[in-house]
Each structure stands twice: as C-alpha cells, then as structure tokens.
Amino acid sequence: MPYPVDANGFMVGTGVPFAKSHRHYSHMLAVFPLATVNWEQPENRALIEKSLRHWMSLEGAHRGYSYSGSGSIAARMFRGDEALAYLVKMFDTTSRYPVLENTMYGEAGPVVETPLSAAQTLHDLVLQSWGGIVRVFPAVPSAWADVVLDRHLAEGAFEVTAARRGGRTRFVLVRSLAGEPLALRHGIAGAVTVRTPAGAPVPYRDRGDGTLDVDLPRGGEVLVHPAGGTPDLTIAPVPISTPGPRWGLPA
Template sequence: AWWHAYYRKSFLSLPDARMQRFYWIQLYKTAAAARRDAPVMATCGPWLEPTPWPNTWWNLNVQLEYWLIHGSNHIELDAVTRALSEFRSNLTKEMAAPYRADSLGIPRTTDPSLVNGASVTDGGYGVGIPGQDPPTPEVGNLTWALHNVWLTYRHTMDESILRDVLFPLLRKAVTYYLHFLEPGPDGKLHLPATYSPEYGGNSRDCNYDLMLLTWGCRTLIEAAEILGTDDDLAPRWRDVLGRLTAYPTDANGYMIGADIPFAKSHRHYSHLLAVYPLYEVTGRTADERALIERSLAHWVGFEGALQGYTFTGAASMSALLGKGEDALKYLGQLMSRFIQPNTMYKESGPVIETPLSAAQSLHDMVCQSWGDVIRVFPALPPAWSDLTVHNFRTQGAFLLSAVREGGATRWVRLVSEAGAPCIVRHGIAGAIEVRDGRGRPLSYEDAGGGAVRIALGRGGTALITAEGDRPDLRIAPVEPNEEAPRWGLPGTS
C-alpha cells in the first residue's frame, strides 16, 4: 500500500521505453534510500558495498541525490533540510575558532550527524581558512547544500523552512565569506585563494565560491523581504552584489578561478554552478548564451577524467538552452558508457548520485520553473513527439499536468497550492483559452516570451488549451517508439 501510494504521487510517460523504465527505477531507488527522518544519503545509499567513500559527501553528491524529489512530488523524502537544521551546532564546530561566533560551514564529508567524516590520515577535510594552504578549504559546500533547502522552500512555499532553516543558516554561511572579501585596485571585491572541488590547486576568485556567494547574497535579500526582516547585514549583501568581481573567464569560457584556467579533463562542474543548478547565468543575451555554450563544449571536450555526472550536468545545461537533442545525446553517453545493467553506477566504488541526477536531467527537459516562470516541455527532442506528465511539482508550489501529442502541446493544467504568482510558458501555438476547474474562463495577460500570467489563487486550477479545443483530459501512458530492452542482465526477468 505504501509503494502504491508513493508511485501515484506523480506520473511521467515517455515514448523512449528504456529511458522511461530507467526513470521509474530511480524513483524506486530514491524511496529505498531516503526519508525525511533518515540520515542524509551516503554515497552508496542503503546498498553497502566495499567503497573508498564510506561517508556522506557534501561537495556534489548530496546535492545531486535529492534534486529529483522536488519535481516528482516527493518532498517527504527531503532529509537535507531536516539534517542541516537538527545538527546545525555541529556545523559551527567545523569552523576555525575565530569564526565560530557568526559563521557556519560543512566539510567535504560527514557522518550522519554532520560531524567531519574524514580521518586525519586522509586530510581531515574541515572547512579551511581562505588564503591558507594547507588545509585545502572548500568554503562553499554548505551554501550549495542550502540551495537544496531553497528548492524545497520554493516547491512548497512553506515559509517555516525559509524562516527556521534557510535564512539563519545561509546568513552564517555567507558571513564566513564576508570575513575574507577585500577590495582590489579595480575597486571590486575579491576572494583570496579557495578550492574548486576536485580540480586541484587553490585559486583567487574561485568561480565555485564567487557563484555561490552571489546566489547566497541574492537569496538572503529575497528571503529577508519575504519574511519582513530588517537585517543589519542586508546593506553588506547588496554591496557584495554590486561590487563583487566578475566571474573569471578566458577565450574558452569560465575558468576555475583567476589563477587557474580550465585546461584538463575534469568530471566536476564546480566552475559552472552559476549556469546550473543556480540559474544565475541563463543565456539572457546572445553573448551570455555563447559563453555558456563555449564553456560547456570546452568542459566536456577533454576526455580522460569525465564521469557519469559530467553528462547529467551537461544534459541539464543543454536543457537550459532549449537543446533537447543535445540533452538526450548526453544522457545517451551516460547510459552507454557508465550505467550498469541494474541502473546502478560506480567509479572506483559504487555511488548513488549519478543515476538519480539523470532523472533530474529528464525533469529539466520536461519542465523548468526557475526565475518565477514555469516552462512546459522546454527541451524535448523531436523523437519524443508524445509525452504525458501529471502532478509534476514546480517552484511556486504548483502541480503541473500536461500532454504533448504529435509534436505539439495539447493542454496544460496547473493547480496552485500556495496562491503564488503564476507565469507559465505553455508552448501552445496560436490563440489560447484559460479556464478554471469548472470550465469557466479565467483572466490572464501576456507576460512576454510566449508566457501568460494567470490570476490563480490558493487551491485554484487553470487549464490552458488552444482556442476552441476540448481535449480528453484523462492521464494515460504514451505508446513507446519501439520495444526497448529491459534493464537487467541478459537472460533475467
């Protein structure tokens, strides 16, 4: 009964049968590994195997493990928000003594109670002091983890998450950066040397940290406004946004930092977080789009160290650009080169995050809701001419259902749980109608860029169709393009 109720909370049907089966297996694995009151997933999830990574990893793994819970409408599996709140006192202990009064951080690895999970012999990865070497500081891990908390808030609009967890913890995570920002001769604010996860070497104005700091300051300002808080640090956050140095770039795109170009194969997209998942850089202008394309191509152009989550990140960045065929190509690379017959994944040991993040890449192809706009079917490849999604949870706490038939969006329905502003890029060609749950006309206005703004209160429903169209609104699976092989070893059922 539990599993039956779990699977019915959302529905996604693709014509690519093998990819569809892969997606539903990831939902199974997530539910097998996650509960709100369970420990944050370690790298293996609940399947214990010999591994060089027997802890919980906070410089990418945790973040990727939990992204799919939002769109799939499984917020009940969010252990990250609960753990960061419950064990916040341990985050203080990872700071150097002079900064414990007002700052928080999380080391590269922890045990279930967020206590440093690394031994002295492998480096004792606490939160280091920028500009010092050793230790190698990963300053941004907590800020990135709190982005997951922000996503849970945005997908539920539950202000208690904002007030009790995100704002107080993010305030202290950002404050740690503020201790080290210094103006340079150019009048801009700069960071001393910090570490971009896994690339090697410390760099001034490291993009990993500059990008997270920018997101953190912007989010704190927005959160303070929502909460009605007149915080005495708000002027400092605004000053940082106004004076922080630009993200270092060169002819190949985003660098690791001011001292280190991107010049070797590297599996991690730590230098590209402003593109994905932060959506601070989205291709608003032709130059910005070209910078994303150049950076992405340069990153995946170095063979040797690329791993599975390289291709899930590349797929999601391609989806941001509306390149569904490229996104599918990158997921195909993942499937053909890295995924095991049971959909598990390993490098030098098993790790759970990569297949789960591939499910999120599928989400990003089907729906995106960053920047207060819900984008329906923003990056589907032509082969996916038919597609059905039901009760997909978006930012703003909307439940989206939509059907694509013959390469065109047939209808879109949104149910508002929180009464948040509703702007949707529906993708239906020509004149449209918007009706409520009883079939009555709803007012809407053009929001530009193919989007409409709908007056939709808490609990309200909006159905968008082509003018005069009365489609069948039943939710059903689409026909597969071909009979794809099932997952599993040959000869097994």
C-alpha cells in the first residue's frame, strides 16, 4: 500500500497533511532511516525532493534535530554540499537553540538525541549501508578533499577502512566480521584492482554501476583501489578544511 501523499509530498497520514512547521520528520521515515523509499528509485526522486523542500520551508518550529535529519536525507540523495549546509545550521549561535562547541544541546532541558543524530549525519556523508549495499564516501562535501575511515562499521558486520585524498578515493579495505555477502559500492572512477592486502586476487562480480559483489569468509579482507598502482594504506589525521572556534583547549 503506498504512503499517503499530496501536492506537498508525504503526508502525516491519510487525510492529515504536513501543513505546519514541526521539528521532526516522522512523515519522511520511509526515506530516512528506513529507505523503503529512496533516491535509487528514479520514480520516487521527485517525491523525496518535494517533501524535503516543503518540510524545510516551514521554519518556525525547527530545532537542531531538524537539521541533522534534513542533512541525513540530503546525504541519502547523495548531495554532500546540501547535507553539510543543513548540518552546520545546528551550530548557528544566532539561533535560539544551537548545538555548542562541546556538542551539548538543550531546549527545555538537555536533549541528547540531537548531537547523537548529528553524529549519524556525519556518518551518512562518509559511509552508508542500506538496501544491502555498503557505499563508501557517498556524499562527501566538495570542501572535504581529504577523508579517512578507520575500521568504520557497516551493516552486515563489515569493517571499512578507506582514504580519500585530493578529492579522489585512493583505496577501500573491507574486513568481514561475520562472513556475510558483501555488495560494495567503492566510488572509484575507472578500472579497479580487487585483491587481498597481501596481493592475492579476490574473485568478484561487477554489477556495472560501481558495485562489486564479493564473497568473503569470516575474517576475510578485500582491498579495492585504482588499477595500475599500489596505494598507500596509511591512515592518519587529515587537514581541517574549515577551522572552527577552539573550545576547552589552550590557545
């Protein structure tokens, strides 16, 4: 049965339009986090975009949670710059309820789910695993030329280590903790090499859209990198693209 919609997108329920501002996006849970309606379904893209625009246009009741939620939804649309723009609104000190530099946040009292939701939005920028596919660097903002992941957990019990330098993904290393089938969208343009870290080839199936199907045993690893070279697998802190105010640290 289809979700109830009207001219503005998703409704709250049958006969109940999303007609006034609200901080929450309960009417869009099918998009995030459930992904039963998602951007990889072309027939649903206009609905997703219309619903997000309508929710964000009704600003009066928005709070920090609104901007982490809209950030994650934009990330699920694979729009990193838009997602980051929503997220940084949480830290606008001119607003009534900003998230502070120490990540604390309050409305009538402390609201711990808001900074935790912001952490999830950051995760959605750099790694997404839904619909059976692990997506590496799916919505990285253009200002983030360098990004690293170090044993970041994805659905299916996969540890993902990856590096993006100069705006290009240099390698993706996945370790299986459970032996589940891996569908990996690596985000590397052009031909790739698929092997173990020690150099042995790893069998895989290429879906033709940048997604590889790999059968890994429990504890098995696969390394994917651009063909024709050997990547530097060093994981180290990356430069800060946009320095922020210091908090709780000596000058």
